[in-house]
Amino acid sequence: GAGVSQTPSNKVTEKGKYVELRCDPISGHTALYWYRQSLGQGPEFLIYFQGTGAADDSGLPNDRFFAVRPEGSVSTLKIQRTERGDSAVYLCASSFQPADTQYFGPGTRLTVL
């Protein structure tokens, strides 16, 4: 079946704008994760969903960041009042159960001008 998909693949926005990044996990995967990767670094955890609920949002940098997964499948990461420091690749991953292999999507490259 299809892997994890993310849209858009690239997003350029201006400082202060609002953006939404979408993730479609592998069908049947209950666990969904968002990570952020800055240039030259490894991915850093943002938030984890088990089903519809955000079970761990300890990695969200501040209250400008919010994510939802209303039906337990597709998830949207929302960033308000974007700042230049938010520029990064945002990666989504899913797994059948939390203890299983996490499969990553291709990421969304966000550039804040």
Place this chain on the structure above:
Amino acid sequence: SQQGEEDPQALSIQEGENATMNCSYKTSINNLQWYRQNSGRGLVHLILIRSNEREKHSGRLRVTLDTSKKSSSLLITASRAADTASYFCATALGSNYKLTFGKGTLLTVNP
């Protein structure tokens, strides 16, 4: 903060040679996974080794885990130019298995 640290940061070898990358971590883990990334996008899962396992193989890949030393190694045998990529180790912590990545090893395989 990043729990895993890969060593070396960069490695350049000739095609056909073996490549060994190491990963050290700080706290107890549930499992450790190795990923490959080309051109800063698209993390590809290579292998998962659980905390009660010591060695796993997958094709040309061999991963070892030493929980007493909190370290893991990834061996790629008979390397190919297509193996050129960044390699990351990621440790799964806690009850939600969120991954903590190192900064990666940049492997260059010269034809």
